[in-house]
Structures are given as C-alpha cells and as structure tokens.
Amino acid sequence: MDKSEKLNLLLIKLENLLLRQQGFEAEIQALRNEVRALQSLGSVTMPSAINPEPTTIPPIRNTVPGAVIQTSAIPQPRTAPISPSASQNQPNLAERFKRENMVKSDFEKFIGENLISKIGILILIIGVAIGAKYAIDHDMISPLTRIVLGYAVGVGLMAFAIKLKVKYENFSAVLVSGAIAIMYFITYAAYDFYALIPQALAFALMIVFTSFTVVAAIKYNKQVIAHIGLVGAYAIPFLLSDGSGKVGVLFTYMAIINIGILVLSFKKYWKPLFYASFGLTWLIFVSWRLDLSSSYNYFGLALLFSSLFFLTFYITNLAYKVSKKEVFGFSDVIILLLNSFVYYGIGYLILSDNKNSAELLGLFTLANAVIHFVVCLVIYKKNLADKNLFYLILAMVITFITMAVPVQLDGGWVTVSWVVEAAVLFYLARIKKIAIYEKLSFPLIFLAFFSLLEDWITYYDFYNGNTIVITPVFNVGFLTASIFITCFFWMFSISKKENEAPVQLIWMSKILRYSIPAILIFAIYFTFRIEISKYFNNLLQLSKINLNPKTKLDYPSSEYNYNYLTLKTAWIYIYTLFFASILSYLNIKKLKNGEFAIANLIINLLVIILFLTLGLYNLSELRDTYLIPESKYFTISSFNITTRYVAIAFFALLIVQCHWLQRSGLLKKDLKTMFDFLLYLSLLWIISSELINILELSHSADSYKLGLSILWGIFSLFLISMGLAKNKKHLRIGAMVLFGITLIKLFFYDIYSLSTIAKTIVFVSLGVLLLIISFLYNKYKHLIIDDAKVEN
Template sequence: MNHQDHINDLHKKLDLLLKKQEAFSKEVAELQNELKLLKAYEKQQPVEKKTLVEEPTFKDTISTNAENRKGLFRDTYHRGLGGVCSGLGNYFGMNRYVVRFLWILLSLFFGLGFFLYIILWMAVPKSKTTSHNPIKEPIKIPAQKPLKISNELEKFIGENLINKIGIAILIIGIAIGAKYSIENDLISPLTRIILGYLLGLGLLGLSIKLKATYENFSAVLVSGSMAIFYFLTYAAYSYYELIPQLITFALMVIFTVFTVIAALQYNKQIIAHIGLVGAYAVPFLLSDNSGNTYVLFSYMAIINTGILVLAFKKYWKPLYYVSFVLTWLIYVSWFVFSYIKTDDFTTALTFASIFFILFYITFLVYKLIKKESFETLDIILLLTNSFVFYGLGFVILNDHETGHQLLGLFTLCNAMLHFIVSVVIFKLKLADKNLYYLIAGLVLVFITMAIPVQLDGHWVTLLWVGEAALLFWIGRTKQVPIYEYLSYPLMALATLSLYQDWTHIYIDYYLFDGSEKITPLLNSHFFNTVLFIAGFGFIHYLQNHNVYKTAILSKKKWSKWLSIVVSAIIISTVYFGFFFEIRHYFNSLYQESILTINQYERYSNGDILNFKTIWLLIYSMVFVSALSMINIKRIKNKFLGHLNLGLNGLVVLAFLFSGLYMLSELRESYLNEIPSKYYQISSFHIIIRYISFVFLAITLLVSYKYLQASFIKLTHKTLFGVLLQITAIWILSSELINLMDLSGSIQSHKLGLSISWGLYALFLIVLGIWKKKKYLRIGAIALFSLTLIKLFFYDIVHLETLSKTVVFVSLGILLLIISFLYNKFKNSISDDVED
C-alpha cells in the first residue's frame, strides 16, 4: 500500500511539472509575438526620425487606465484631492485644470460642487496607474529653439469649452430677460412662456441640423434646449398657473424620455445626467404642498426605471450611482419632514419597497448579465440599499398600530428575498462566489435581527448561539471563511444576550414580592445556560480539532486568541450559571423568611444571607479546584494554569476577608438567643466553619500541585509560600477567637492573639532555618514586629496586670529563643539558597 502511494505521488508531481512547462511555453510564445510586433513597428518609423519635435501633447508619460479604457474613472495620478476632476477631464476630453476651475465655481455659486464631489469620489472607481515606457531610438537632434505651444488647447477651448459656457450664459440671459419682463410687465405671462418654448425649439432644431457635421456642438445645444423646456414648464405651472399639474407632469416625463433618447443618439452621458437632474428637480418644483406624494413617488419610479435602463444599456454606471443617491435622499427628506403616519403609511411603505427592489434588480443585472467583478463599492451599495430600506420600513411599521406586530415578519421577508436571490445565483452559477456569500450573509443577518425583534427572553440567546455554531461549523468544515467571520459577531451577541438574561432573572429576589419561585437547577433559565454551554462547547471542539483547520489564511495568532476567548466564555458561563442558581436559591429562602409580627415589628432571617455568602465561597473553591485538577491532569495549558493560580489566590483572599467574617456572624447568631425565638438555630452554624476549612485546604493543595507541574514553569514560588503562611496565621487567629467565644473567654482575645502570633513567629523561624527559606524568617520577624506594636499600643491599655505580665514574659522568652536559634544556626542561614 505504501509503495502504491509513492507511485501516485510521483505521478502527481510529474503532472504538475508538465503543466508548468506548458504555461512557460505559452509565455515564451507571447513574448516572441510581442518582440516581432516591436521590430515591425521600428521599421515603420524612419520618417518620424527626421521630425525635430514629436506632435506636442498635454498628456504625461504616465497615464491612467481612465485614459486607456472606456468609462469614467478617478485619475489618482493627477489628482488634487480624489482624482474626480482629472477623471472627468479624461472622460470628456477636457483639460483637468479647466474642470477644476468650473467645479470651484459650481461650489462657490451653487453649493452643489462639494456634495457632488463627495458622491463621485465614493461612486466612481479609481484607475490603476500604469507607466508607459515607449521604446525610443537614440536620435541625435541638433539643439533647437522651443516651438510654440500646440493648437490643442485652442482647439479644446474653441470646440468644447466655449460652447458649454455659451449655452450656460444663454440660459442665464434668458432668465435675466424673463425676470426683467416680469418685473416691468412688458409682455404677458403666456407670451413669455411661448417665446421661451420657441427659443428652446429653435435651439433643438439647430442642434438637429448641425448633428451630422458638428456633433459635440449639437449635443450641447440639445442639453440647453432640454434645460429651457424643464424650467419653462415649471414656470408656467408654478408662477402663472397656465398649465394644470397633470399636463405639467406629462410634459416633464416627455422631456425626460426625449433627453434619454438624445443621450443614446449622441452617445453622450452628460446629456443623460442633465435629464436626470432635471427630472429629479421637477417634483419639488411642481410641489403645491397638496400632499400628493403618491404622484411624486410614481413619477420618481418611472424616471428611475428609464434612467437605470439607460445606464445598463450604455454601461453608464455613474447614472446608476447618482440616481441611487438622489432617490434615497429625496425619499428620506420627505419621510423626515413631511411624513404623516395616519395618511402616508401605505404610500411610504409601498414606494420604499419599489425603490429598494428597483435598485436591487439593477445591482444584480450589472453583476449577473454584465458579469462585473465584485468590488468594495458593490458591498457599500448593496448594504446601503438593504439597510436603508429595512431601517425605513422598520420605523414605518413600528409607528403603526398594526404594523408594530409585523416587525418580525417584515425582517423575515427581507431575509427571504435575499435567500431567493442567493439560491438563484447558486443554482444557476450566475456570479462569482463572493457575491453569493455576501447575499447569503445578508440572509443570516436579517434572520439574526428577526430573533430579538419578534421574540423575547432566552429564546433570543438560544437562537443566536445555535446560529453562531451552525455558521462556524459550515465555515470550518466547508472551508468557507465568510461564514466563520459571520459567526464571530453572533457569538458576541449570544454572550451579551445571556448575560442580559441573567441580570433580569437572577436579580436580588427580596426586591420583589416573591410571587415567582424558581426551582434550583430544574428551570428553563438554567436549561438555557446549559444549551448555551453546549453550543460554545461544539464551537470549541471544532476550533481545536485537527481535522477542521481554519480557512482564514495567515491567521494562526487570531485562531489562538479565538480559542482563548471561546474557552473563557465557556468557563465563565459554567461558573456563573451555578453561581447565580445558588445565589437565587438563598435569596428566595430569605424572602420567604420575612415575618411580620405586628405593625411595627418585622423580622427576617439574616443568617440565610450569611449562609449564602459561605456557600458561594465554598462553590467557588470547588470550581477553581476542579478546574485546576482538569488542567493539571488533562489540558496542561500554561496560560490557563497561570490564570487558574490567580483565580485560586483571589478565592482564598475572598474567603479570608469575607468568609471568615460571615462565619463569625453565624457564631454570634448561634450564641444569641433572640433570633432563635422565630428561626431554628442549630449546630450547623458552627459545623459549616470546618466544612469551609476543608475546601480551603483543598484549594491550597491543588495550588501547590500547580507549582509542581512541569508545564507551568514557575521559577519563583515564594508568593505561594507567603500566601500560605498568611492564610495559616489568619485561620489560626480566627479559630482562636471562635474557641474563646464558644468557651465564654471573651476577655482573653487580646492576650491569646499576642501569644499565638509570637508562637507562630517562632514556628516560622524554625521552619525557615530548617528549610533554608529566607522569606519565612523575614515574615516571622515582620509578624513579631506586628505583635510588639499591638502589645505596646493596644494590649497594654486594655489588659489587666496579670495578663500584661503573662504576655510580656511569654513574648520575651520567645524573642530570646529566636535570637538563640539565629546564633546557633548562623552558618546554615548564611548558606541559604532561595527559590
């Protein structure tokens, strides 16, 4: 079997080498053909060698793809800011400095230049700069005086710029003359409108006549005539009321259709833009504040359809971008300032849907029929169209009495629409996989959004964690990175949702009337937590399984951190899941313990809250001890080991500070007779103390085992020794006080503590000398110093004479013994070797 595998491997390598040889052969043939073409080109150039200076041109030796390819592109090489003006100059054959000058004028006088520039900057793709290095023959040319500048600039000004400036001045002149005639009442309104139409018809007729010989000039005249028709129709309707609204509307549509036809005939995108801007301006110009928004949006839908068909037919994508921006700007402006939910609900929702579907279809047509490559701008357009529509629809429905109940269905309908599109693309293989993944991602996004919109409570958490696990499974097993990426935010949402559920469910029970009682562990809330852990456990399994490698290239470090984060979520969820159940159980008991004796007396069993703290600390010690043993025996992870040791230390300190105090409160309650009249007091108030000591010892023991584990690699273990000794003296002191209280020797606390601290300091000195641990001896000296400070500044004031004598003599003897030990073992002490 191994021999056959080796043969198969050799065949595969041989096939790979043959494919490479074939590719190299093709490349050599292409280079040979290119070389032949260049040699043929050289033979055709002898006449040009005699030319002193080549034909002057304003093009640089470095040009952009915008100059070499059809279509509108931003010229990033000659850019002043974003390359928009340079790109327009390349597209229309104009000098870029002239375009910039005109754009500055447009910004200064009309305020539109800035916004149009931003829109075009986002909408128009940038060109890829390519360097042209023509093959030049070494021609020796005698020095000549520089020739005069070519006639190209003059030609550009005469043939392109002057006619555009002229038509603009003509329109301004007509407007000034109309204004003058209106102010002085020289001619009647009807005559003004008729004369204006005649002038527009004259320009149109002249443009038709000149089209054959002067096409560029003719195109400018057509644009001017259409602009005159638009604004004259607006004036006739708005100022003089000579034309009814319906006829005005029809005329505007006719003008727009004619402008589109003219753009097609002349093959000039600028004419289509004039028609588009004029068409979108008309609804506002014709507005009489009658609230007839249905006619307004119907008109816009018709205009959009025509313009988008034109944009597709001629591949004029800037028309699509401008139409997209203007449509949604007009709609949102109307919605913000004029929408009345009682009157416009149906109209608003209907036309938002029409505009969304219209632009969605146009987007898909470009991708599926024109076979465009998938770019960043496509993501922006698709997401903007989808979420603008969804946001508007959500607000419209949310403000409606009936619509408020349909928000989840509306969200699912969005998901279903994208799902149908993604299925069609996948089944028919109409586009590249990136487009499919983006639309499929939108399906998942809207399904995810539908969950909290329609559902409440823990169902949201379950569905989110289930969806995250499913996406992560698809991403890993099918090697599709986009699904793995989509699972990450869902993991975060599910985790936040679970924590939010906990805050609502496990809030302190005694703040409420106690009407809701939850059975510990056997309730839907805890079951929700268990399913959450199962979902993330499945993700963790896939993340760490050798078979399912991530498809995200060069992301080893990211994969490592993902494993850490998922593990942290699982561990914290397991801990807090049981923690809140225990906490809630004792809060429930406390709520039930409240007794009302009379109008002025009310009792509650505070011991329950003390027991709650103790059991939570015991549970925490059990949890960190179990986690320690699992890591030591099975996982053996260094990072988890360091984190676990830190948690162990925090739990021990929490017990010393809080747990011992609660145990003393339980002891006081046991010795106090007042609570026993209403609540049962038992010896368990004392026994719980020693139960907790057992689990404290287990926690310290597993921490010690961590120090012995080879994978932890701790070089300094002094901190654990210090913590152990602090814990020991703290527990001994607490137990001494506990025994004295139980025996009734309350007055001997101070004496007993001072002597016990001195004895423990002696024990540390002996242990430090025996084990050659310097930190133990220093700790003993510090403890003895603390004991002496307590003796002179506290004990001496409150103790009786006999007690003072006992404590002074005892401590003095202890100090002498310590000094003797230091002198006896001074050589051994000097040879200490610390950890």
C-alpha cells in the same frame, strides 16, 4: 587557440568599440546643438553640423602565426558628415509640436462640440419651462394649445436630431435627450395640471418615452442622453409644482424613470447616471417624509414607494456586475450598503410613527434579511458573480437578522440569538476560511456578552423590587446562560483547533484568543453563582411570616429569616473556592497551558485572600447568629456551623491545587518559597480562626488573647522545626518574625486585661517555647551552618 590569440582578438574588439563610441558622441552633440537652436527665441536657422574627422582603423598586424582575421567583419566607423542625420531628426520635432497642438485642439473641440451643446440644450429646456410657466400663470394661451405646442416642439426637435445623426452624432445625441425631456415635461403637465389626459394614458406615454430613451442611449452609446432625458426629468415636477401635494403621481413618475435606468444597467454600466438617479430619488423621498406634519399621513404610499425604490436600485446596482461577472469595487459596496440602510431607516421611521404598525418593526427588519438572503441564494445557485459579492450579501443577511433580534424580542432571547449567530459566523470564518465572517462575529461576540450582563442586571433589579420566587436551574435565565456557555465553548474549541486567522485579521485573532476563554470562564462562574443566589432568595421569601394578617402592608407586619442571606454569602464563597480549584485542575490535567496557568495563579491568590478576610468573617457571623439568633420567630440550626467546615475543606482543596500547579512546571518559574509562605500563612490564619470559633462556642472569655498568643508561639516552634528539618531558612526567619509579633501582642495588648492566672499561663508557655527554640538552634546548628555554606 592559445592565450596570445585570444588576447589579440579582444584588443581588436575593444578598439573597434572605442571608434564606434566616438561616432555616437559626435551625433549626440549635433542633436544637442539643434535642440538648443530651436529652444532659443527667434532662431529659425539650423546650426551647422559638426563633421568629425574621418577615422580609419589602423592596419592590424597578425602577431600570431597562422591567425587569420577578417577585417570585413569588423564594423567600420562613420566617416560621413553628421548633418544628414540631424536633418532626419527634424520631422520628429515637428511631430512633437503637432501633438501639442492636437491636445489644445482636442480640448477646444470638447468645449465647442460637446460641452457647449449640452449647456445649450439644458438652458433651452429651462427657458422653455420658464416661458411655459409664465404663459400658464398669465393665461396667454389655452391649456390644450400649450400641450399641443409642447408636443410639436418636442417632435420637431426629435426629427431634427435624427436627421443630423449621420454627420453630427454627438450634437444629435444632445438634441435627442432634450426632446425626450420636453416630452416628459408636456405629458406631466397635461395630466397633473390640466387633466387633459387620463392617468393611465399619462403613465403609458411616460413608459413609451422611457423606453425610447433607453433605446436611444444604447444606439447612440451616449450617456448624455440618459442623463438629460431621464435624470433631467426629475426637475420637471418641481418646476411645474403648484403645491397640490400629489405625491403619488410624483413617486410613480420617479419610479418610471428609475426603471428605465434599471434597464440600461443590464447593457451599460454608467456609474454617473446611476449615482445621480440614486441620490436624487432618496433625497426627494427623505425630504418629503421628514417634512410631514402628521405621522399618519401617506403610511401605505410611503412604504410602497420606498420599497419600490429600494428594489429598483438594488437590482440596478447588481445587474451589470452580475451579468459581466465582475468584482465589486469599493464604491459598489458603499452604494449597496447605503441603499439598504437608507431604506431600512426610512421604513423603520414609517412603521414606528404609526401606532398600529409599531409591533411590525421586527418583522420588517427580518424581511430585509429575507430579501438579501434570496438574492444571496440566487447568486450562489446560478454562480452569477464572484464569491466576494456572495459573502457581502450574506453578511448583510446576518446583519439584519442581528438587528431584528433586539427590535422584536427582549430579554434572554436577544442574547441567545446573538450568541448563536456569533458562534456560527466564527465557525464559518475559521473552518471555511472566510475573513468577512470573522469581522462580523467579532462585534457580535461582545454584543452577546453585554446582552447577557444586561439580563443579569435586570434580574437583580427585578428581584430587589419584587418578592416573586424563581426556581433555580429551571428558569429562562439559566437556559439563556447555558446556551451562551455552549456557544462560547464551541468557539473556544474551534479557536484551539483552527488558530490561524487571515493576515489582515491578526490583531482581531489575538483579541479573540484571550477574550473567548475569559468570557467563557466569567459566564460559567456567574451563571451558577446566580442560581445559588436564587435558591437562598427563594428560602428567604418562603420564610416570610405575616405578624398582622389583617393589614396588607408588608412592613413592619412581616418578618423574614435573614440568616439565609448570610448563608447565601457563605455558600457563594464555597462555590468560588470549588470553581477556582476546578479551573486549576483542568489546566494541569487537560489544557496544560502556561498562559492560563498564570491566570490560575492570580485567580487562586485573589480567592484565597478574599476567603481569609471576608469569607472567614462571614463564617463568624453564622456562628454568632447560631449562638444568639436575631429573631425569636426562627430557629437557627447547626447547619451554620457545618457550613464553616465545608468551606474550610474546599479552601484546603484550593491550597492543594496551588501546590500541584506549582509542581506542574506550567509556570516556568520556581515558586516554592512563595508557596511555602502561602501554605503556612493560610494554615496559621485558619487555625487561629478555628481556635476563636471553638472558644466562642465554649463561651470562653479572652479568646482573642490567651489562646491566640499560645497558639502563635506553638506555631512558631513548628515553623522552626520545619525550617531545620527541611533546611529552609525562610521558614526559620518567618518563625522568628511571628514570635516577635506574638511577644509584642503579649506586652502591649494581652497583659492589661488578663487575670493573674492567665498571665502566668501565657508567660510560662511562651518562655518554655522560647527555651525549646533555643535548644533546637543549638542542637542543629551544624545544619544552619551547612545551609549557609550551600547558599554561599
């Protein structure tokens, strides 16, 4: 087929479609007219149909030789009037009005056949109860007659309901529920108020009525029977209450009703029924417990029935979902948590109010965890429900174990329990990919950390008020901190290997990414720092001298070697220098983490500043104590001076680590200039301090003037030399600034108190240094020029 044949066929199809479109438009217009006519008020006549002119397909010429076109295959347009199709649309509109009327009819039917009957039976029961109470209060009929008449009404109503079941099932179900409520009503009254039947018989009858209610609700498949027959029965004891306070009977009665609902839950999952029973039971129980005037009343009774209600609702909430293996919804989880924590709160109140059971609070908390653990284990072993329910209940086990720790234990054991629990949860969250465990580990990590801080604060408070000696390392505090460090190191290792958290926990993962290593470093540092403090505190306590043995007072009859406190501070600075050096070394050699390198740099700078200021001042105090002892009862050894050089050695180690950190490339910035300033400024500070130390030990006068001025001048010359040799302009400028400070010090501070010989030495020395510096600049000026060219 050539192009002309294809074109001819396409034109024919296009013309055919256009003709069909005209027919559809005519039909649509006719339908629109009918709809407008029906919508107009008072219009009942149908509009005349629009009959389009019959359209025929013009004869098609075979423009292509040999092309045969079958016109019978082309759909013909409609030439008949449109009105028949419009009339066919009338039943559809009628169906629409029929459906609207049916909606109205269904609503009316719901009110007339369903709602009114329920309201009626409820009002009937209330009326009978009020009338019975009136008859009772006025002794109108004997107690036995009242009970017999009550049972007769209940049985008659039940028989009438059963007879109507075949034709009027809904109405029959309402009557059955009312009859059951009346049976409860009469049985309770016969036992509690008139003692016409024994307790065993009363409970047996209630069990029978409950069983019948369960069976009836299942047979009728009507939730209303359970609502009125079971939940409605909660109101009976209060309607007939005479204030006798027989709570044991009331709670037993409520327990029987709840057990009936439990049985129903295995067959039906009627949430409104369960919610009503749950809310009413705990509301009644909590109101009664909070209203007790004496905390020792009904101890066993309250504990027994609260436990029974808790277990009943626990099993009820799980029964249907587990049997059908359905996923727990949000409301199911809320009820499960609410039931557990309401019961725990009530139990905690009951036990804490009784002085004989207050020590059992931790055991009670742990018992809650055991209950949840048993349920969790059964669900896991039998594969009864989805994994989310298993994880939820296991999370509750962990929660109650967490709560049991501070309730029963104290001190470091709380910290140990929480940190071990946090580590295990974090492991399960990252390795087993269980998101809920990471949610639980998140608060536990910080709880354990704050608990450790509280342990340390408690130690310091204890030490300040006592003179007890605590052996360093071999003590409970160090054991607690060691376990804490081990757990956090474990979590840190896991987070490095398994750093991917669930999408919904990305924010939490980011916080833990920085929090875990930060807390780990903090804990390691302060753990050993505290042990150093314990060692020197012990030495202080052991140095005690009783100046007046006949008196029992510690002050002023006792003397201590307070040099140990100064030594303690010095060795804490030494330990801090060593700790910062180790951190930098580990990162450079092992971790190689850029973010941690920034933290290393900040920590190192802070430690350097603290040592150059407060640390060196503390070392000068050690020197002064060595030269002039504060007490005649103690001999200060040269260990004070040795400590100084140990500290300087570890300071040099930290400077070396800063150099390696700058060269490692982890900082991703060129910090050579900053390191030069840090190195040479630290060096100047240390040698200045050492000069003062040597002059003080040699008992030389004017050590802060003559010696420092000459030293600073020599150091300026050294910086100039280094700046010229290494072509570092910032060192040369720094040298000039230092020499300027030295000259200012010379003219405004040194000159007024120095002797003539000292002034001569200082001025001559500085003059010679200035001449040397000038000579160096002239000799190596080509280096400076070249340096400038390079910079340009």
